[in-house]
Structure formats: structure tokens, C-alpha cells
Amino acid sequence: xxxxxxxxxxxxxxxxxxxxxxxxxxxxxxxxxxxxxxxxxxxxxxxxxxxxxxxxxxxxxxxxxxxxxxxxxxxxxxxxxxxxxxxxxxxxxxxxxxxxxxxxxxxxxxxxxxxxxxxxxxxxxxxxxxxxxxxxxxxxxxxxxxxxxxxxxxxxxxxxxxxxxxxxxxxxxxxxxxxxxxxxxxxxxxxxxxxxxxxxxxxxxxxxxxxxxxxxxxxxxxxxxxxxxxxxxxxxxxx
Amino acid sequence: xxxxxxxxxxxxxxxxxxxxxxxxxxxxxxxxxxxxxxxxxxxxxxxxxxxxxxxxxxxxxxxxxxxxxxxxxxxxxxxxxxxxxxxxxxxxxxxxxxxxxxxxxxxxxxxxxxxxxxxxxxxxxxxxxxxxxxxxxxxxxxxxxxxxxxxxxxxxxxxxxxxxxxxxxxxxxxxxxxxxxxxxxxxxxxxxxxxxxxxxxxxxxxxxxxxxxxxxxxxxxxxxxxxxxxxxxxxxxxxxxxxxxxxxxxxxxxxxxxxxxxxxxxxxxxxxxxxxxxxxxxxxxxxxxxxxxxxxxxxxxxxxxxxxxxxxxxxxxxxxxxxxxxxxxxxxxxxxxxxxxxxxxxxxxxxxxxxxxxxxxxxxxxxxxxxxxxxxxxxxxxxxxxxxxxxxxxxxxxxxxxxxxxxxxxxxxxxxxxxxxxxxxxxxxxx
Numbered sequence: 001x002x003x004x005x006x007x008x009x010x011x012x013x014x015x016x017x018x019x020x021x022x023x024x025x026x027x028x029x030x031x032x033x034x035x036x037x038x039x040x041x042x043x044x045x046x047x048x049x050x051x052x053x054x055x056x057x058x059x060x061x062x063x064x065x066x067x068x069x070x071x072x073x074x075x076x077x078x079x080x081x082x083x084x085x086x087x088x089x090x091x092x093x094x095x096x097x098x099x100x101x102x103x104x105x106x107x108x109x110x111x112x113x114x115x116x117x118x119x120x121x122x123x124x125x126x127x128x129x130x131x132x133x134x135x136x137x138x139x140x141x142x143x144x145x146x147x148x149x150x151x152x153x154x155x156x157x158x159x160x161x162x163x164x165x166x167x168x169x170x171x172x173x174x175x176x177x178x179x180x181x182x183x184x185x186x187x188x189x190x191x192x193x194x195x196x197x198x199x200x201x202x203x204x205x206x207x208x209x210x211x212x213x214x215x216x217x218x219x220x221x222x223x224x225x226x227x228x229x230x231x232x233x234x235x236x237x238x239x
Numbered sequence: 240x241x242x243x244x245x246x247x248x249x250x251x252x253x254x255x256x257x258x259x260x261x262x263x264x265x266x267x268x269x270x271x272x273x274x275x276x277x278x279x280x281x282x283x284x285x286x287x288x289x290x291x292x293x294x295x296x297x298x299x300x301x302x303x304x305x306x307x308x309x310x311x312x313x314x315x316x317x318x319x320x321x322x323x324x325x326x327x328x329x330x331x332x333x334x335x336x337x338x339x340x341x342x343x344x345x346x347x348x349x350x351x352x353x354x355x356x357x358x359x360x361x362x363x364x365x366x367x368x369x370x371x372x373x374x375x376x377x378x379x380x381x382x383x384x385x386x387x388x389x390x391x392x393x394x395x396x397x398x399x400x401x402x403x404x405x406x407x408x409x410x411x412x413x414x415x416x417x418x419x420x421x422x423x424x425x426x427x428x429x430x431x432x433x434x435x436x437x438x439x440x441x442x443x444x445x446x447x448x449x450x451x452x453x454x455x456x457x458x459x460x461x462x463x464x465x466x467x468x469x470x471x472x473x474x475x476x477x478x479x480x481x482x483x484x485x486x487x488x489x490x491x492x493x494x495x496x497x498x499x500x501x502x503x504x505x506x507x508x509x510x511x512x513x514x515x516x517x518x519x520x521x522x523x524x525x526x527x528x529x530x531x532x533x534x535x536x537x538x539x540x541x542x543x544x545x546x547x548x549x550x551x552x553x554x555x556x557x558x559x560x561x562x563x564x565x566x567x568x569x570x571x572x573x574x575x576x577x578x579x580x581x582x583x584x585x586x587x588x589x590x591x592x593x594x595x596x597x598x599x600x601x602x603x604x605x606x607x608x609x610x611x612x613x614x615x616x617x618x619x620x621x622x623x624x625x626x627x628x629x630x631x632x633x634x635x636x637x638x639x640x641x642x643x644x645x646x647x648x649x650x651x652x653x654x655x656x657x658x659x660x661x662x663x664x665x666x667x668x669x670x
Contacts, residue, residue: 058573058664079577086575097570097667101255113248114576116241 003070004031005165005198006055011064012221013050024050026221027064034165037192037199039209042218049170051218052202056089056168057081086115090159090197092188094171096151100144104135104154107143111162129157133187149180156187166198167191173208185211240580249587253595256560260592263549263556267596267643268603270546274639275604276629277542281535283612283630287623288528290391299496301503301517303349303358303510304489305339340486348513354494354506360487364463364471367433367441374418379432380460381468394422395450398464405446405467407432410459414451422451434471437478444470454622492517546643549596550650553589557654561585568658569666578659585655586648593647597640605631 013025024047032038032055042048053059054066057073066073068084076084090111091097098107105126112122130136133153138146143154152172159167169188173181189211192199201212209215217224240248253260341360349358368376398406409417409425419425425448433443446467463471494506503519510517561568568581608629615628 053664056573058667059662082575082577084575085573089573091570091573093667095566097566099567102251110571111574113244114240114571114574114580116244 004067005034005069006030006032006200007067008055008061009065009067011051011054011061011066013047013054013059013062023221025054025061028218028221028223030216030223032198032200035192035196035198036214037189037201037212039201039203039212039215040218041203041206041209041215043204045220046218047221048202048204048218052168052170052200055200056091056166057085086111087162088165090162090164090167092152092155092159092167092169092172094174096155096175098143098151098154101142103140104130104143104146105139107154108139108158108161111158115162126157126161129161130154132160133157147180148176149183152176152180152184153187156184156191160191160195160197164197166200169199169201171203171205172201173203173205181208240576240584242583245580245583245587246591249584250591252560252564252584253588253591256563259556259559260595263552263592264596264599266549266552267546267593267647268600270542270549271597271600271639271643272604273545274539274542274642275601275631275636276608277535277538278635278639279604279608279629279631280538281531282632282635283626283628284531284535285528286630287626288524288531291524299493299498301492301494301506301519302361302489303341303492303515303517305341305345305514306516340488341490342487343485345515346487346490349490349492349510349515352506352509352513354498354502354509356493356495358490358492361489361491362468362472362487364468364475365434366471367435369413369417369461370431370433371417371419371428374416376433377413377416381463391453393451393453395426395448398449398462402464403466405444405470406449406464407446407467408450408452408462409448410452410454410461412454412459413461425451432467432471434475436475440477442474442477444474546646550646553592553647553650554653556592557585557589557651558657560588561654561658564658565661565666568661569663572661572663573667581661582655582659585658586651589647589651589655590644593644594640597643600643601636601639605636 008028008030011025011028011030012023014021014023016022028047028051040048040051050059054061057066057068057076060074068076068088099110105123108126108129109122112125117125127136127139130139133156135150135153135157138150138154143151146154152175167188172188173184176184185208188199188201191197199212201208203209346358346360349355364381366379366381369379370376392408393411395408398408407430409430411422414422414425417425417430419428428448429445430448431443431445433441435441444467446463449464452462494503498506507517571581572578608631612627612629616626620626620628
């Protein structure tokens, strides 16, 4: 078996201290292989978003270790950390996080701008990403003027424009109706299948999770057995 | 992000909330406008004073007197000096000030001092009247300062120093009174000047008008060239006992034109040791200029206070901007933008707002100042020829721009470092 692209060992995360202490993660161990699609499933408060934030190095764990591509993440600082974030990760958020009054093209180019890629080159690459998502004709529209589905497609274009190895998707279909959501889901899994981009999806949506090659179930900060969830699914259907 | 992208993004961001940027720019505009005008006022007035100084004496000229030895009331009278003890009116300082008269021996002593190039007595000529044609006789007072005069001419030329002809330069105020049709008409004409000698006899001397001068802050008196002054002085001294005629109130000393301040100070010290007192024109006008500089400093302080207030406007604007863009900052950090570059992004935005405000402020100030200056020069200040009350120098304008952008940068430090320190996840969670 190849080295996992992301690997966590006994990860804990708590907020606050004393009586107000809240343990979001209570010791999670997980390996994510290159090219895999994995769904982190759980209700709100289960710690699934915290886990994703730590995996994406947006947040630091309280204890335990995170190994990215064989490197201990706690030893990454400053420019190496920034370069890793810029080149390795792409993000798709439920709330889109688009800059409303700038153009679609500018929004998509942001990671390339941060990567200090020259203007001509980044326009070319951003346009290519937009074409892939059939949004080329919207490139000069303001982000605020787009529909929800278009916005999420712009976000996906932004996530893949810098050819990341891993795309983190936090409730990618949460703000979309089911038809538009299905289109976005198809796009994400197609990227995983055709380009081998590792996909980490955080969701409470069982149907979306079912499409991933592997599912991790979280409850109260701990990984629980997958079959138990299968039982829950059955029970829900039965009810 | 590359530097050029940071600048472009910062400029774009500052235009994203137009109203807020506009209000901040207006605040900076007021400060920069005021500062440019007060600086212009200072430069204008000081330039004028400098040109006036040039008109009453060159920088390489010193007025030397022999002061009466100071006597404190408790000390009793000073011993009588056998030679040169005559006191004469000093001609400078408050009325009634007296100095000891200088003789030719004193002049020789002064000439021997190191650094003195020439020493000539200042003679006082008291003509009775000046006359041209048939318009009548008019009173004539001439300035005792003769050396190193540089005047602003309205017509004609300066004295021909090589010539021994008797020459005079008249102020513009004399022209029509004497009966000339205009400034150019007077040049080359001959006027008659009369003096009365010690015996009560009036003699006349003819002189050629070579130039017409603009009146200065220090009055409008005709200037005589050296041959004319001595001719009149000789005519006036006919009948005076020889001992008295070679006594002078003061002398003019010239020194090297490129002398440094230290060298001038050393020369003054040498003169004091020898029993004389030297005063340059700069000394006499310096006090006046200090007062002007003081006033300008106070005005500038007010402008800087306005700019400081504008600085708080920038802080406020940027804090709101940082708050508004919290999630955007978080996103950029998640995508690998460093804190330093976030800081650069926000401080560049502030500097750009400062640049906008100060450029517009300085530009409008120059435009308005130019108009005011012209209107005043033609109206209220028309009597002070050559005075441009507001003068804008490129150096001063650049200083104002840099100062404002500096203040803007300092104002940006707090909001920009707050943005730079934000953790990406807290920013993304922010609602």
C-alpha cells in the first residue's frame, strides 16, 4: 500500500478550558489514500467540520499528529506551510465564500494570484477551469449576479484551478436545491475519477456520502463503526 | 501575491465601498489642501523677503560701525579717547542712537583685518531737490546704503560700474511726478540735483537716469552711483573744516561672496576685537524672517492636526474594511497567502487612499492658490511689486504627498496587522 496522503493519529481538539471545556474531537485515527473519495459523515456537533479544518491545516489539533505526504504538519511553518496550502488544497464551501462585487474570473484567479503566477498565464488557466464547468461566458459577470448552482460551480473552478491534490468540500450541496446539488456532486466525483484528485467531503447528507468510495462516521468526537450507521439508515427507512 | 498584484488588488478594494473611500479621501483632502496652502504662503513671503534683501544689500556686504563703549550705570564715565571720540548719529537703529565717528585711520585698521576685501565709508548726502524739465522742484532723499545694491528694474539697466558718468536710478513713483511720460521715457534723460554746502551756497549737479526701479518694502528712494555720490558729497562739504569732513558714521565692508556662515561669524568676532561692530543685511532682516517662519509653523501645525484627524478616519475606514472582509481574508489565508502579504494589501489600500486625498488636495490648492495669488497681486497687494503671496515649489508638494502617505501608512498599521494576525478558520467561521 502507498503512503497515505493524509494521516492522523490520536487527534484531539478541545475548545475552552475548565467547566466550559468542550471536546470536539476525542482521539481520531484515520488514513486517507491518494486518489480516494472519502465522506466524513455526522450530525452537527459531531466534530466533522473540526476534523476537516485540521486535515486542511486551517486549524491546529490540541494533541495527536497530522502527517501530510509523510511530513509532520506541526513542523511546517511560514512560507512552506503557505506554499503547501496553495498547491495542495482546494476548497469548496457551503457558503461559497466568493467576493461578491468582483468578477467570476477574478474570483477563480485568486489562488493563482496568491501563487504569484503571471497575469497572462493565470487568465488562461482560469478560463480553462471555467470552460470545464461551462461557465466561460459568465467570466466577466459579477459573482453576486449568479444563481446558487452557478456560484458553487465557480467555487469548484476556483478549487481546481491550481491543480490541487486534495479538494475539501464542506457541505458542498447544502445551499442548493436537489437538481443543482446533483450536478455539483457529479462534477466533484468526476474530478476524483478522471483527474485522481483526492476528495474529502464533509456532509450530513447520506445520499451524497453514499457516492464516496469510503465513509467515516463521527459521533461526539469519535469515529464509530460504519455498520452502525447502515443500521441507522435501515431504521430511518423502516420508520 | 506579487507586489504589482497587491497594489492592483488594494486599489480595486478601495473602490469597492465608494462612499466610505470618498469620505476618507475628503478628510485627507482638507488636510493636504491646507498644508499645501500654508507651505505656499511661507514660500511666497520668504521668497519676497529674499528678493527684498537683495535689493538693499548684497550678501557679501557688511555695515561696520564703531559703537560707543557700553557704560553700566554703576560704573561711572569711561575715559576720554584722544582720537575719534566724536559721536555721530548712527543712521541705523532707533533715532538718537549714536556711534563714535570713524576716521580714515579706522578704515585702514578695518582693511587690515583678515577676510576684509574692501572698506569704504558710507557718506551721507543730503540733496535739496531734484528737477526735470519744467515740472518744478521735488524733495529728494537718498538711501545711505550704496554698496552691493541689487534692485528690481522696471526699465533701463543697472549702473555701469566702469563708467565715471554721474548716474541715477529713479523709483517708479518719481516718474510721472517729475514729468516723464513713462518708465521707458525716463531712461537716458538728464535730471538736475541741487545741494547746499556749509557756506549756504546751492550748487547743482546733472545726472543721467539709467534705470527705473520697482518700489520695495523698504521704501522708494532713488539710488545714486558712486561717482554721483562723491560729486554731491564733495559739493556739500565745501566750507567744512577738513577734520570734520573725514569723519563717517559707518563704513561698508565687503568680504568673499562665498564666505560660509562660520567665516562671517569669525570676521564679526575680529571686528569686535578691533573695537567695531559689523552687521550684515541678513542680520537685520533675519528677525523679520523668523517671525514669518513662526507664523507659518503655527499654520502648518493646524494643517497637520487636520491630517491627524484624517488619519483616524483612515483607521476607521480600514477597520470596517477588515471587518467586512473577514471571510475573504480567511479564504486567502486558507489558500496560502501569508500574513505579511495580507498586511501589505491593507496598508497599500490606506496609502492609496492617502495618495488620492493628497494629490487632489495639493492639486486643488495649487489651482486655487494660483488664482488667489494672481487676484491679490493685481488688487490688494498691487503696491508690493513682485510679491506672489503663494508660491508652490515641487519640493514642498512632494513633501506634503509623502507626509500624507506616511500618516496613512501609520494609520493602517493597527487594522492591517489585525487582518494579518487573523487565523484562517476563525475568519471563515465569522458570520
